[in-house]
Amino acid sequence: MSTVILLTLTGLGLAALYFLVASGLSLVFGLADVLNFAHGLFLGVGAYATWWAAGNLPGAGADGLGFVVAVVFGVLAGSAVAVLVELVLIRPLYSRTIEQVLVTVGLSLAGVALLQATWGADARPFPRPGWTRDVTSVLGAQVPNAGLLLIVAAAVVLGALLAFLRFTRYGLIIRAGVENREMVTALGIDVRKAFTLVFAIGGAAAALAGALGSVYFGTVSPGQGGSLLIFAFIVVVIGGMGSVVGSAYAAVAVGLLQQFVNYYGTSGLGDLCVVGLLAVVLLLRPQGLAGKVAHA
Amino acid sequence: MTEVKSPEVPAPPAAVPDELTPGHARWHGLRPYAPLAALVVAAILPYSTVNLPGIFEGPLNSPGTLQLLAICLVFGGLAAGYDLLFGRTGMLSFGHALYFAAGVYGTDVLVTRAGLPLWQAALLTVTGGTILAALLGAVALRTVGIAFAMVTLAFAQVGAILVARDFGGLTGGEEGLPLDVSGLPAALVGVTNTVNLYWLALAYLALVVLVVHRVSGSPTGRVLAGLRDDERRIGVLGLDPYRFKLVAFTLAGGLATAGGVVYCLIVGGASPHVTSSELTLSLLVMVVLGGPGTRWGPVLGGILYMYLDHRLTAFGTSDAVNNLPAFLSHPLSQPLFVLGTVFILAVYFFPGGLASLRTRLTPLTTALRRR
Amino acid sequence: MTEPVLSVENLSVRIAGLHILQGVSFEVAPTGVTVLLGRNGVGKTTTLRAIVGLTPRNGEVRGTVRMGAQSLLARPTHRLVRDGLGYVPEDRCVFAALTVTENLRLAERRGTTPAYDKVYALFPELDRRGRQRAGSLSGGQQQMLAIGRVLLNDNRLLLVDEPTKGLAPKVVTEVAEVLERVAESVPVLLVEQNLAVVRRLAKDAVVLSAGRVAWTGDAQDLLLETALTKSLLGVGSEVPVSARSEPGLRAPQSRTKGGSA
């Protein structure tokens, strides 16, 4: 029993990580039609900025409030890079989908190489508060606190995103734009401002995933975003592009499936099952679980 | 980058359609033979002992140089095959590395683990890779556009996982799997025989170029081009886009597998790097840098990319770079940083890639010639 | 002679290599309804979309379009709309996943008071169904919503594309009534296939054929000439096109009122 609980919670931790990356990807894709390969870079920037801040930024540190400051700094850095990417590289290619994908591909290659050039290719130990290394007993299972932290963070982000989409004017514009971008402009709204905004949000969420994921793994390395990104893509497709709620469901499905099969089957089999799940979903529902609709 | 006038690439003049360079009837008559001439030059290249300091480390016929050239040629072919999907049919696949990796690992596993003779292993591998492409293509092509890109990416990821997790101890996991050369034909083994591998790679490149050229000139190729330009119109003609795309996908997959077989022989084994999504992304970079949908662009792009990828590593550790301030020297020592940046700039400023460079320069050259 | 509110000159649109419009010129009078007619697929929607700047990316637009003194073609859609060009697209295009209220709220603009009174007076149904998702509205209700959200703001000109398409006869009449009232205060460029609606609303008519303007003039005159409507629109009596009406087709601009080029 306690194994099942442990697997469920670690699976949810993984799901949380996927969700943080996928929600931004999904919104960016749903609204702006940009398949953002550079999203993993935002994650890397968040992780390294947090790592850097913990060691160098006055007021920040590896523990307590200092750690919060470091993470906030990392999130802001990831968000800033995302906004910069949108304004400088993506916007001039507005509505030229393929070129945009190509640019983000180039950016993902160059960006990771730049991280590597600056901080080396090897994984570095990540500063983290002592309590994240401990475990908490949940119904008899010894669950790592870092995993719980991820779950809580993802739940908060999910709630905040939904509230934002539901109750604010920009949330309304984003939901409408995911459905029909052209009609939004035909109502007199400059939809490109909303593009920048979803990049900012997506970048922030990915950076948070980078920071908290590094806490979870205990290390930070330049290539971290890459493999996570592929599973995040899968989550986005399964969940339906443009749907935050769909991403959340899909992330949970993928995280749990992966964790359980990897444990009870051979290690690695879970990853394969995830791709199998993707194939099945695509064959049955090409538009994904939730279709191209941003749910509030 | 302009220094790369390596002798194996005199082909591009032939890539330019006739109408682009008016006049010069003599040259016109010879033009169709230019690719052939290039092939001959490339074929006799290993007999040259010329030293090109800065461009290659040893003389042209040294094993190191020949191996680098062979790798470049394989990737030239691989990029040309990938262009059948991207440049000529408009399919954005992010999983092409999978079929290449299938070729590399298929050959390696069949030879090293199963002890098959090379020709059997190669035949089985290419057949298997082609079937794999047909099967996965059949599923993936139910989606279009960006979803297709993501699905192919996910399938390729399966390959990466299978190799990395080393199911059944076949692939050697992270370590890779060195090729067991004891059963191979003697002509393909050993440093002194690198030249044979070079010729093999050249043959592979020639084969791919021939196949891609033939296909794109055929009625099927015109349908593929139609699909790229406007899929609806093909549907209106009563043709089934799905089938044509599947044919292109399968063919490109088969060609990539064959490339994997050759690559496996050249580098003498398999390493998990060939399964990485990064490799597919670099294929895309090669094609875009070279000029998608052109005959020689992707070939050139592939050759140049691989060359730079190898040489930039050396360049990055050279004194010229090390003496620069850190904020410059560190990024410059990363080939992928340089290539990624060049790629982004190319997307913005040279949408047609290298192949369009000549078109752009034509006014200049004609002006010069008139003087 | 009053100035036209919109003048289209030599408008050409190419999409994916197809010449859909080949030099279309016409004007929209500053009052009343100008109707844009033509057979299916002739390019009426393409014309309206080119005017509001919504031609797809693989399309190419040439010519000039002016609203008052202002040239429209180079400006982004959202600016044109904010400057008073209201667009009600074909097939309504309401945001199906949003509620009626949210659909309306989207059209609100900073610095102006949205005319909810006016809209709810025209369409009481929208008030009652505020919390319903727009996707679950009937076709007629969706059309009301599509018109209503444009009327929240002041407009200098409305472009309305086939508002009665696929609606029941009773609802068609309702929509026509609404448009009649709207047109009392704002000029309307209307694409409409239903000739009864055209008869009721239209003052001027522009007929497209084969990518060009085939006829412009008084709408009621057009409707009287069955041979002409038959040949241009494919509706009306079964009488074959007589040789007599041919010159009218050959010299499309001959009946144009006003002095457009």
Ligand SMILES: Nc1ncnc2c1ncn2[C@@H]1O[C@H](COP(=O)(O)OP(=O)(O)OP(=O)(O)O)[C@@H](O)[C@H]1O
């Ligand atoms: N995006 C596009 N790509 C290719 N062809 C297009 C595109 N949009 C429109 N067309 C073509 O342009 C022509 C005109 O289309 P349009 O929608 O403007 O006609 P319409 O007059 O509004 O017809 P209807 O009365 O049926 O609404 C049609 O033949 C259509 O197929």
Ligand SMILES: [Mg+2]
């Ligand atoms: Mg229409």
